[in-house]
Amino acid sequence: MTLTHIMPSLRSSLPAHLDAGVWPPTARWGADGDLQVGGVSLAALAAEHGTPGYVVDEAAVRDRCRAYAAAFGPDAVAYTAKALLSCEVARWVAEEGLALYAGSAGEVRVAELAGFDMTRVTLYGSAKAPEDLEAAYRAGVGTIVVESLGEITRLAAAAPEGQRVLLRVLAGPEPAGGHDRRFGLRVAGGEAAAAVARIAAQPRLRLAGFDCSIGHQLNRFGRYEREIGRLCEFAAAMHRAHGAGFEQLNLGGGHAVAYRPAELDLALDAFATRMRAVLHLEAGRHRLPAPRLTVSPGRAVVARAGVTVYRVLAIARTQGGERLVAVDGGMSDCPATALCGSRHSAVLIGRAARADVGPATVVGRHNDTDDVVVPDAELPSDVHPGDLLAVAGTGAYHHALASNFHLVARPALLAAADGRARVLVRRESLDDLLARDLR
Ligand SMILES: Cc1ncc(COP(=O)(O)O)c(C=O)c1O
Known part of the structure; x- marks a missing residue:
């Protein structure tokens, strides 16, 4: 029994629990939903480097x-x-x-x-x-x-x-x-x-x-x-x-x-x-x-050193009532999820979560029903386009397996340590992709 079971109202005002066996060891909540890895704010990294982005502790x-x-x-x-x-x-x-x-x-x-x-x-x-x-x-x-x-x-x-x-x-x-x-x-x-x-x-x-x-x-x-x-x-x-x-x-x-x-x-x-x-x-x-x-x-x-940061682009509800939260990445940056069925954990970041938490399926942008990023996430009910999500455990076989499916450019790989972030592999640009098409 956890505190949130005894006082359900706390569920909506506390930041999501970061399980120590799943999230990077340096993952910490800052103020107002600011999730930090290696002492670096993931929301700040998203603002500076764009999304999706791989961050390695x-x-x-x-x-x-x-x-x-x-x-x-x-x-x-x-x-x-x-x-x-x-x-x-x-x-x-x-x-x-x-x-x-x-x-x-x-x-x-x-x-x-x-x-x-x-x-x-x-x-x-x-x-x-x-x-x-x-x-x-x-x-x-x-x-x-x-x-x-x-x-x-x-x-x-x-x-x-x-x-x-x-x-x-x-x-x-x-x-x-x-x-x-x-x-x-x-x-x-x-x-x-x-x-x-x-x-x-x-x-x-x-x-x-x-x-x-x-x-x-x-x-x-x-x-x-x-x-x-x-x-x-x-x-x-x-x-x-x-x-x-x-x-x-x-x-x-x-x-x-x-x-x-x-x-x-x-x-x-x-x-x-x-x-x-x-x-x-x-x-x-x-x-x-x-x-x-x-x-x-x-x-x-x-694996545990890596986190992927996505921006929410669209929300939908299926006839069966399933809440779909679509993000700006998907099987092009996390094909292992579809290939191997690895089930990751996701949290809302970048703003304090005040609404109740409920089930959601985080899906990708690739117009494919297999394009699932997190099949059974627990996210605040007011998650909306523009929000940021962090997905845990993406250090292995995510960046390594990324593709250009849908002609989507591959994300940057960033390292975070001691409050500083560095770009290890820069984000691909559309020009990078088109440079290989000899037209
Ligand atoms: C000899 C050897 N070691 C290690 C690995 C990596 O496996 P894992 O990432 O599951 O540790 C492989 C994968 O094929 C392998 O062939």
Whole structure:
């Protein structure tokens, strides 16, 4: 029972509760509905930089990097760049001691521009284009993840002498439903063993261990534990057959993030302790020296650091009584909401909310019934065009997945820290968009 249950009138006069597990750690209400992140007013940012706008709490990203480094130890954590990347974000990650998982020539280039130590960059990807591999060779990335048999021949022909590689292994059973579209080398049927033999026969390549990716938004440990067991069993067999080294086991990412107050994220410290213990146990059982355990989280490093600010453009009520609040963005800046069904939290900002709070569906501007930004928001009944909304938990896979659907320009990415805001990636202009149309 909360105070607002006992005194319902308070619901309309108190600012919305900011759940500590969902909003950036520096999110605070100022006077008159002024929501601040990193000590910066989101309404002021909207006025200066326009909407929609992505705002990243720099301290929150740095804190998560430090928490990961502390939980897993030095050199054990790589940030998976595809969740959110700009040169500045790469610099924060590097300064906080994390390595980087890059999945394209573009991500490799950003790492270089950010001054990343390229020996700490891993290139992964189920279908690497020739230019991805060329960028990796030229930049001197430390490690390349092999994800198909054909790739071994390509790497053996062109990779720098002594290129360190990991093998992406699919050791577990197929996911339910029988549509296993994952890339990687399957242990069942001997494909993974054949890959180890092929790599061992290539003097240019040095197999350093194994890599896997077992899912997304996982907050339980069981699947990771079983994967460690299966990978150790496979590694032991490869050690016996080829004397193949096993110095690193990358357990991937997929660590869950809470988007709503009732949701659970992955308990990081307990997870790290448990995974280390299981690895020691399993490696010991197979008489292998325990390899270095590494992880490559994306979402869990940046999701909670991000907030998107929208302006309300229109209000409608359906025949069924559903209140639709349409904002100036949508599936072009938050496609993950439609793709993955992530359900975010939203609040009114920029003015004191005096009216009662009620259910609302925040929808986008793309003339598509799937264009939902927040499916079940709780917003004051007097929300009207011109108001500002802040949506929590948009740090991962929002800026990264943004598109120009409807020929809408992509929002700016801003960083807020210590009362100052900086533009990391400027807003796209219509001229930017039209410059690519050769008319
Ligand atoms: C090896 C590896 N690590 C990490 C990730 C990122 O996943 P998440 O953002 O859920 O942590 C992926 C995604 O495909 C991956 O392949």
